[in-house]
Every structure is written in structure tokens, then in C-alpha cells.
Amino acid sequence: MSLDALPGFREFYPSELAERNFIIDTWREVARRYAFVEVDGPPLEPLELYTRKSGEEIVGQLYSFTDKGGREVALRPEMTPTLARMVSAKANALRKPIRWFSIPQLFRYERKQRGRLREHFQLNVDIFGEADVTADAELLATAIDMMRAFGLTSSDVRARVSDRRLLRGLLVLTGITDEMLPGVYAVVDKLDREPRASLEAKLRAGGLHDVFIGRVFEVLKHPDLDTLRDRYGDVPELREDFTRLARYFECLEALGVRDWVEFDLSIVRGLAYYTGIVFELFDAKRELRAICGGGRYDSLLKQLGGTDLPALGFGMGDVVLGELLRARGRMPVWSPAVDVWVAYADAGLLDDAMRIARRLRDRGRSVEFALGGQQLSRQLKAASAAGAREALVLQPEELERGDAVVRRLDTGDETRVRLDEWIGAH
RNA sequence: GUGACCGUAGCUCAAUUGGUUAGAGCACCGGACUGUGGCUCCGGGGGUUGGGGGUUCAAUUCCCCUCGGUCACCCCA
Incomplete structure (x- = not known):
């Protein structure tokens, strides 16, 4: 420039x-x-x-x-x-x-x-x-x-x-x-x-x-x-x-x-x-x-x-x-912080991801998701880089049943949750 | 405003006495590992070497000007 x-x-x-x-x-x-x-x-x-x-x-x-x-x-x-x-x-x-x-x-x-x-x-x-x-x-x-x-x-x-x-x-x-x-x-x-x-x-x-x-x-x-x-x-x-x-x-x-x-x-x-x-x-x-x-x-x-x-x-x-x-080491080191990253295994679930993001954002959470239809591994990589604490992973069949997987990005632990209950708890 | 030193990718640095299309690491983007990230491997974009002029067959390299940066002075927040 x-x-x-x-x-x-x-x-x-x-x-x-x-x-x-x-x-x-x-x-x-x-x-x-x-x-x-x-x-x-x-x-x-x-x-x-x-x-x-x-x-x-x-x-x-x-x-x-x-x-x-x-x-x-x-x-x-x-x-x-x-x-x-x-x-x-x-x-x-x-x-x-x-x-x-x-x-x-x-x-x-x-x-x-x-x-x-x-x-x-x-x-x-x-x-x-x-x-x-x-x-x-x-x-x-x-x-x-x-x-x-x-x-x-x-x-x-x-x-x-x-x-x-x-x-x-x-x-x-x-x-x-x-x-x-x-x-x-x-x-x-x-x-x-x-x-x-x-x-x-x-x-x-x-x-x-x-x-x-x-x-x-x-x-x-x-x-x-x-x-x-x-x-x-x-x-x-x-x-x-x-x-x-x-x-x-x-x-x-x-x-x-x-x-x-x-x-x-x-x-x-x-x-x-x-x-x-x-x-x-x-x-x-x-x-x-x-x-x-x-x-x-x-x-x-x-x-x-x-x-x-x-x-x-x-x-x-x-x-x-x-x-x-x-x-004097008294300046906090900044790092990005996102509460939830909504990831989707299939690009066809992008709209569902947006709807879920909307509901979480209404509850005051900081939510991000991949704007372009990236493959899942890319999305999780991006989630880490964004400083997300947890990723909500959407799979077609699970989503069909109203379920999703919550993956903690620091430990890698995963739990299966009922989507509505999980969102409601936030 | 005065003086000294310094300018090579976003960052940190390379480039043999001036010698071909200026390289690397990190970062960024993407690919491989095709239901799950941090590792690894591969690839990509990105520099008119701050800008202009001069010397030379040839300048990132030498000279001049200019702009910018750093430090000191001045002054003060």
C-alpha cells in the first residue's frame, strides 16, 4: 500500500x-x-x-x-x-x-x-x-x-x-x-x-x-x-x-x-x-x-x-x-475466544448450522461456523484457530434424530447430546 | 527543529570481492490423511530489495537526493 x-x-x-x-x-x-x-x-x-x-x-x-x-x-x-x-x-x-x-x-x-x-x-x-x-x-x-x-x-x-x-x-x-x-x-x-x-x-x-x-x-x-x-x-x-x-x-x-x-x-x-x-x-x-x-x-x-x-x-x-x-509482564495476552463452533459433516447441513447458530446467538453465545462449505477436518482446524472452547458437530443421520455431538476442543472429549436440550442449557 | 544510525515478503532473516528468473523459516490460503482439529508431508499467493536519480556490460550491494524508522537533544502528555 x-x-x-x-x-x-x-x-x-x-x-x-x-x-x-x-x-x-x-x-x-x-x-x-x-x-x-x-x-x-x-x-x-x-x-x-x-x-x-x-x-x-x-x-x-x-x-x-x-x-x-x-x-x-x-x-x-x-x-x-x-x-x-x-x-x-x-x-x-x-x-x-x-x-x-x-x-x-x-x-x-x-x-x-x-x-x-x-x-x-x-x-x-x-x-x-x-x-x-x-x-x-x-x-x-x-x-x-x-x-x-x-x-x-x-x-x-x-x-x-x-x-x-x-x-x-x-x-x-x-x-x-x-x-x-x-x-x-x-x-x-x-x-x-x-x-x-x-x-x-x-x-x-x-x-x-x-x-x-x-x-x-x-x-x-x-x-x-x-x-x-x-x-x-x-x-x-x-x-x-x-x-x-x-x-x-x-x-x-x-x-x-x-x-x-x-x-x-x-x-x-x-x-x-x-x-x-x-x-x-x-x-x-x-x-x-x-x-x-x-x-x-x-x-x-x-x-x-x-x-x-x-x-x-x-x-x-x-x-x-x-x-x-x-x-513488567502485566499486559494480558490477547487470544480470540469463541464459545461454540458449529461444524457440519456435510455441506448440505450448512443451513441447519446457521439456524443453530442463530438460536445460540439469541442466548448471548459467541458462535462461528465455516461460511464456505469446507470439509470437516478444515472446520475443526479453523475452530481451534478461532479459540473455540467446543465444537458442535452435525451429522445428517444424527441431526435427523435431533442429536449432535459436542466436542471439547481442549481435551478432545466428545458427548452425544439432544440438540434442543443442549441449546436450552446455554 | 538539530544530530547519529538504519531501511530485502505480514514477521525474523539469507543472497559468495557488484554477476543470471532475490531465497528460507514462521504466518496466511489450499491439497493429502476423503465422519473430526493441534502433528507430518505437498503445493499456492505474496517482494518494481522504501521511492527517485547516478556510476557500471551488470546494483539488494557503490554514490547522491528524498521518504520512512530508531535513538539522543529540544520540549512535554
């Missing part, structure tokens, strides 16, 4: 679609346990929904075009702006806190890489209208419980959490101003991936004096919470942040996920709109990209021109997660 699928877009053959469905079904099931309800929005949105504010980072990677009506439109690169609009439109009518999840297919125009395509399915779980840290813990517990539902353990997957308010407070103490913060966040985000020298160079290029640079690294060399508290716990401006984080970990303990989580001040997340506790889930061996990321974005709804509601949420894509599940 000369017309291949576009780069970065996937075709799902049966086994691949089965894997995708396994992931999505598990997401739905756990979201349901946590009492989140599912919503969805348009896959195509006005371009301005993303260019207006959101993150300017996204704009360069938008899958956008002009439609036939002259509108500038974009395939959705993320779900949050749509959700923000939906919440704002009915903010007064919706019971708070609003607990929503959605599983949109998202699109980005960028170079394909491992774990990163131009299209993916992403679970979004969000809570709107709750400012208390309990909601932050509930959200992370949901993400972690999903890992558990996939059969992964706390030695397969780790969660790292931080709080942008604490990080900001610590940096402000060192004399960093709000204008310098974005540049510093960008460097903090790369703390464990790049050598210190190149990070310092970046800060310097961002206009920071060496004095500040030294102080920034001084703060960041205490990644664990206890050390930070010992050192900065008495600072009045930070007291609230330490109290909140302590409560956060208490909640995580009560929700049963504490042992999956570690504090890491260097987690800031790329998106500019996060305002509070942020987190990432990643494989413990650090072989793959982040599995999931999220946090609190209290001011986003208002910034997008909607209601002023506190909000928090996370996104989890199917691509990295799928890679991890396969690598």
Missing part, C-alpha cells in the same frame, strides 16, 4: 486494540471506585482555546488548520481547557466538589519518539471546587490505585511529590523574585538529568547573579522533607506549607498509598499553570518517561475567563503505561 498511516498515528489490530481496551477498562473501573463520573468534549476546538492562555509551550505543537468555514481550529492537545469551559458554564448547577474523569484522544504535531506519538489516549481525572489538601491526597491515591489495579506494585512504580508554594517560598527567601521563578523552575525540573555546570550556565543566561545561583542550589540540596523542615520549619512564611504537606502525607497514609510516595522538591512539572502540590508517577527503574503527572491549578479556570474555582487533576497516557505493562 502506498498510502501508509500518518507518522505518529497508530493502527490497532485485534491484539493491540485488546491492549488499549484493557487499559481503558481498568481506568474506568478504578475511576468508578473513586466516585468520579465520566465526561467528554469535542475533539476539535477553536484554536484560541489553546492560544489564549494555557501554556504557550503547547501552541507550537498544535495540530491546527483552517476549516472550510474559515475558522481557525485545532485537534485537542489536552483536555483541561475544555473541562474548564464545561465546568465554568454550569458551575453554579454542579454539586461541589465536582469529580470528573475523561478519556480523550489527544493530538500534538511533533516528532515521533518512543513513548511519544502524535496521538494518544489520556485519562484525565479532575476535582473542581475543593481547596483542601485532602483533595490532593484523594487525587494521588486514585492515580496510584490505578497502578495497583494493573497489577503493578510500589517497587514497580514510584510517585514523587512536591509543592510549588513551598519551593517558591524557599526561593523567595534566597532573594529570587517572581520574575525569575519560571527560569528557575525550568532548571529545577532538570536537576537530576543535567550536570550542575550546565544548569548554572542556564541560570546565568537567565540573568541570575552567581550569588543567587549558589543559594538556589543550597536550597535544592535538601530534597527530603524532614531535612527541609529542620532547617526552614521556623520561618513564618513557610509554616503553612510545611503543615499542609504534613497533612498531605497523613491523608496518603489513611488512603493506603503512603509507601508509593516520596517527597522530591525538584518536581515542578512543565506546565506553567500549576499552583500547589504537584506529582509524577514513573517506573522505579527510570527506563521510561513519566507515566502520569498532575497537580493543583487553582487559578486556571479564572484565567481562562471562567469561574474562580480551585481545581486539581492529573493526566495519564496509554503509550508509556502500555510499555511499562508489557515490560
Whole structure:
């Protein structure tokens, strides 16, 4: 074929679609346990929904075009702006806190890489209208419980959490101003991936004096919470942040996920709109990209021109997660499954086979038979290949008497049955 | 967007220093075993060697361009 699928877009053959469905079904099931309800929005949105504010980072990677009506439109690169609009439109009518999840297919125009395509399915779980840290813990517990539902353990997957308010407070103490913060966040985000020298160079290029640079690294060399508290716990401006984080970990303990989580001040997340506790889930061996990321974005709804509601949420894509599940042997191997194969010894019995298939299908069974008049040995071979558990073998004389043979395809055992009774028992 | 490496049937790979109609295994379809499958044997379809151009008597093999893939960077979901 000369017309291949576009780069970065996937075709799902049966086994691949089965894997995708396994992931999505598990997401739905756990979201349901946590009492989140599912919503969805348009896959195509006005371009301005993303260019207006959101993150300017996204704009360069938008899958956008002009439609036939002259509108500038974009395939959705993320779900949050749509959700923000939906919440704002009915903010007064919706019971708070609003607990929503959605599983949109998202699109980005960028170079394909491992774990990163131009299209993916992403679970979004969000809570709107709750400012208390309990909601932050509930959200992370949901993400972690999903890992558990996939059969992964706390030695397969780790969660790292931080709080942008604490990080900001610590940096402000060192004399960093709000204008310098974005540049510093960008460097903090790369703390464990790049050598210190190149990070310092970046800060310097961002206009920071060496004095500040030294102080920034001084703060960041205490990644664990206890050390930070010992050192900065008495600072009045930070007291609230330490109290909140302590409560956060208490909640995580009560929700049963504490042992999956570690504090890491260097987690800031790329998106500019996060305002509070942020987190990432990643494989413990650090072989793959982040599995999931999220946090609190209290001011986003208002910034997008909607209601002023506190909000928090996370996104989890199917691509990295799928890679991890396969690598850890947690992805079910798909095989076809047919309940009953109706085989006929004589092509003249094909119509009888169809009538019997019809009756079994009416009863909800998955039934297949040879569409072309194949010889019996072919039919049974096909029945095995189709994953049929049993074959109903029709013979002219037996059928005349209302009998048939049921052959179990795994053991080869055969039993003679009264056809009507056997069908009725299904 | 930048850089490096790699492109032979659906998949995994062959093809002697460039040498005739590019082969094999698996998979698929069919035949043999003619009231019963998984084994075995036999056969079949399927490749303008990613595409285009160049060098040569001759290119899967050498050179250039292009497209695609992989990895890293960038950026992030």
C-alpha cells in the first residue's frame, strides 16, 4: 500500500486494540471506585482555546488548520481547557466538589519518539471546587490505585511529590523574585538529568547573579522533607506549607498509598499553570518517561475567563503505561475466544448450522461456523484457530434424530447430546 | 527543529570481492490423511530489495537526493 498511516498515528489490530481496551477498562473501573463520573468534549476546538492562555509551550505543537468555514481550529492537545469551559458554564448547577474523569484522544504535531506519538489516549481525572489538601491526597491515591489495579506494585512504580508554594517560598527567601521563578523552575525540573555546570550556565543566561545561583542550589540540596523542615520549619512564611504537606502525607497514609510516595522538591512539572502540590508517577527503574503527572491549578479556570474555582487533576497516557505493562509482564495476552463452533459433516447441513447458530446467538453465545462449505477436518482446524472452547458437530443421520455431538476442543472429549436440550442449557 | 544510525515478503532473516528468473523459516490460503482439529508431508499467493536519480556490460550491494524508522537533544502528555 502506498498510502501508509500518518507518522505518529497508530493502527490497532485485534491484539493491540485488546491492549488499549484493557487499559481503558481498568481506568474506568478504578475511576468508578473513586466516585468520579465520566465526561467528554469535542475533539476539535477553536484554536484560541489553546492560544489564549494555557501554556504557550503547547501552541507550537498544535495540530491546527483552517476549516472550510474559515475558522481557525485545532485537534485537542489536552483536555483541561475544555473541562474548564464545561465546568465554568454550569458551575453554579454542579454539586461541589465536582469529580470528573475523561478519556480523550489527544493530538500534538511533533516528532515521533518512543513513548511519544502524535496521538494518544489520556485519562484525565479532575476535582473542581475543593481547596483542601485532602483533595490532593484523594487525587494521588486514585492515580496510584490505578497502578495497583494493573497489577503493578510500589517497587514497580514510584510517585514523587512536591509543592510549588513551598519551593517558591524557599526561593523567595534566597532573594529570587517572581520574575525569575519560571527560569528557575525550568532548571529545577532538570536537576537530576543535567550536570550542575550546565544548569548554572542556564541560570546565568537567565540573568541570575552567581550569588543567587549558589543559594538556589543550597536550597535544592535538601530534597527530603524532614531535612527541609529542620532547617526552614521556623520561618513564618513557610509554616503553612510545611503543615499542609504534613497533612498531605497523613491523608496518603489513611488512603493506603503512603509507601508509593516520596517527597522530591525538584518536581515542578512543565506546565506553567500549576499552583500547589504537584506529582509524577514513573517506573522505579527510570527506563521510561513519566507515566502520569498532575497537580493543583487553582487559578486556571479564572484565567481562562471562567469561574474562580480551585481545581486539581492529573493526566495519564496509554503509550508509556502500555510499555511499562508489557515490560513488567502485566499486559494480558490477547487470544480470540469463541464459545461454540458449529461444524457440519456435510455441506448440505450448512443451513441447519446457521439456524443453530442463530438460536445460540439469541442466548448471548459467541458462535462461528465455516461460511464456505469446507470439509470437516478444515472446520475443526479453523475452530481451534478461532479459540473455540467446543465444537458442535452435525451429522445428517444424527441431526435427523435431533442429536449432535459436542466436542471439547481442549481435551478432545466428545458427548452425544439432544440438540434442543443442549441449546436450552446455554 | 538539530544530530547519529538504519531501511530485502505480514514477521525474523539469507543472497559468495557488484554477476543470471532475490531465497528460507514462521504466518496466511489450499491439497493429502476423503465422519473430526493441534502433528507430518505437498503445493499456492505474496517482494518494481522504501521511492527517485547516478556510476557500471551488470546494483539488494557503490554514490547522491528524498521518504520512512530508531535513538539522543529540544520540549512535554
